[in-house]
Amino acid sequence: MPGTVWTGTISFGLVSVGVRMYSARERHGPTVHQFVRGTNARVRYQRVNEDTGERVANEDIVKGAEVDESDSYVLLEPADLEQIQPGRSKTLEITGFISADDVDPLWFSSTYYLGPDKSSAKPYRLLLAALEESGRAGLGTLVMRNRQHLALVTPQQGVLTASTLYWPDEVRDPEDVMRPPTGEVDQGELKLASQLIDAMTAEWEPSRYSDEYERRLEELIATKARGGTVSYEGREPEEKGEGKVVALDDALRASLRQRREKRAARSGRRGGAPAPRSSDDHRPTKGELMEQAKKLDIPGRSRMTRDELADAVADAG
Structure with a gap:
């Protein structure tokens, strides 16, 4: 059971809902450290004085900010920072409700699950149902880890979530970092592109996607731990940005043709006569395959x- 990252109250109007906040995401995979080549000695980083090279104790470290380009700094003592802290409020105060669709994903920073405390099950269910029915999201602020955050409260998968948002001055305008393309779009190419998008449209199924690099890293570590070696000969080469230039409309037509051929091949496989299945021709479930994968010590299973x-069980067997 993950630990709580924040405990407090959601307030809207005169209604209060006691909640506990949990991280909605987590990272997987092995942690890779740095070592001196040929040894088991870890590489460590230390805080040192850049002028003398000597180590500096934590109590002798203060923060500072550069005020101009002439290496001039203002040093800030802990007492200076303490007086400007946003407070230790334990309330996520909803100041208004907006359409959840109005917030572009560009603004989202982190997302958390909100669970009710023991005495707030009823108002929690009420707020959840009201947001689901209205299609609205609650917008407010909260203080977490000594920082003030803009937050959006929404219903997701039968629970409330709180997503911290970037402040307006933190989101760049695209024209600040690039020059948006200009010019007319060829209508024939637009039609082909729309057809290709239609042909490639599918339902969002997260389970269809996996982190191939992480799986290979786990496999590499497990194999080297047993004294073996791993070689991935089928790795795609890096694109050099060179080679034959293909006309955009030709590339679109070729892509459409390729998608149609794949669809026809799948339809042919489904439409063909199925191979006879004997009474003992059992298709193992995911749970049964997981048990086999455990016995075979397949990494990333x-x-x-x-x-x-x-596929992994078949390859390992």
Whole structure:
């Protein structure tokens, strides 16, 4: 059970809901450290005085900010920073409700699950149902880890979530970093591109996607720990940005043709006569494949889909 990252109250109007906040995301995979080559000695970083090279104790370190380009700094003592802290409020005060669709994903920073405390189940369910029915999201602020955050409260998968948002001055205008393309779009190419998008449109199924690099890293570590070696000969080469230039409309037509051929091949496989299945021709479930994967010590098995487990078990066997 993950620990709480914040405990407090959601308030809207005169209604209060006691909640506990949990991180909605987590990272997986092995942690890779730095070592001196040929040894088991870890590489460590230390705080040192850049003028003398001597180590500096934590109590002798203060923060500072550069005020101009002439290496001039203002040093800030802990007491200076303490007086400007946003306070230790434990309330996420909703100051208004907006359409959740109005907030572009560009503004989202981190997302957390909100669970009710023991005495707030009823108002929690009420707020959840009201947001689901209205299609609205609550907008407010909260203080977490000594920082003030703009937050959006929304219903997700039967629970409330709070997403911290970037402040307006933190989101760049695209024209600040690039020059947006100009010019007319060829209508024929636009039609082909729309057809290609339609042909490639599918349902959002997160389980279909996996982190191939992480899986290979786990496999590499496990194999080297056993004294073996791993070689991935099928790795795609890096693109050099050179080679034959293909006309955009030709590339679109070729892509459409390729998608149609794949669809026809799949339809042909489904439409063909199925091979006879004997009474003992059992298609293993994901749970059964997981048990086999455990026995075979297949790395990354916990994040594999059923088909990926079947392939991994077959390869290992």
